[in-house]
Amino acid sequence: MKVLLTYSSRTGNTEKVAKAIQEVVPADTAFSQISGAPPPEEFDMVVVGFWIDKGKPNQEALDYLSTLKNKKTAFFCTMGAHPDSPHGQKYIKEARTLFQENQLVGEFACQGKIDEKLIETFKAFPPGHPHALTEESMKRFEIASNHPDEADLDRARETFREIFQ
Numbered sequence: 001m002k003v004l005l006t007y008s009s010r011t012g013n014t015e016k017v018a019k020a021i022q023e024v025v026p027a028d029t030a031f032s033q034i035s036g037a038p039p040p041e042e043f044d045m046v047v048v049g050f051w052i053d054k055g056k057p058n059q060e061a062l063d064y065l066s067t068l069k070n071k072k073t074a075f076f077c078t079m080g081a082h083p084d085s086p087h088g089q090k091y092i093k094e095a096r097t098l099f100q101e102n103q104l105v106g107e108f109a110c111q112g113k114i115d116e117k118l119i120e121t122f123k124a125f126p127p128g129h130p131h132a133l134t135e136e137s138m139k140r141f142e143i144a145s146n147h148p149d150e151a152d153l154d155r156a157r158e159t160f161r162e163i164f165q
């Protein structure tokens, strides 16, 4: 089976997960950022990695996903929210719907450190603004800042090891 492992990553979190997954996929798997990915038609299976941008997979990944049809697929993603939180669950559920025209055989999600520049812009919002920093959001950002950690990368490896067994 010919496999393509491709991903989009702005600040490196999703790339870290992609590299961990690369360690456990078949040795001849093609590995590439989405921007330079070979045509998906050449592959029996495509594994796609993305990060969550305003509740959805980032635009580059969305565009890429719209080109996949009747393909065996799996996805992995990183997000600021905890994947088990209500927000995280909503993102994952919505992401699954993007694979409806494909056969989705596995998925993985974990938190990823939020870009400091984004946190700086949140600091500029006045109290009461939906994106204004609160004690709760600062705590969340602080927790996210330690991810993906070794445990996340191990879980990613384990998930994809099982997929390819």
Ligand SMILES: Cc1cc2nc3c(=O)[nH]c(=O)nc-3n(C[C@H](O)[C@H](O)[C@H](O)COP(=O)(O)O)c2cc1C
Pocket (backbone or CB within 6 Å): 008, 009, 010, 011, 012, 013, 014, 015, 050, 051, 052, 053, 054, 055, 056, 078, 079, 080, 081, 087, 111, 112, 113, 114, 115, 118
């Ligand atoms: C512009 C922007 C929007 C984001 N929107 C969300 C969001 O809606 N929900 C969330 O949980 N995380 C959000 N994040 C956090 C990213 O999904 C997270 O930091 C991710 O790990 C970034 O991946 P990357 O390092 O591979 O680019 C956002 C980050 C940025 C920069």
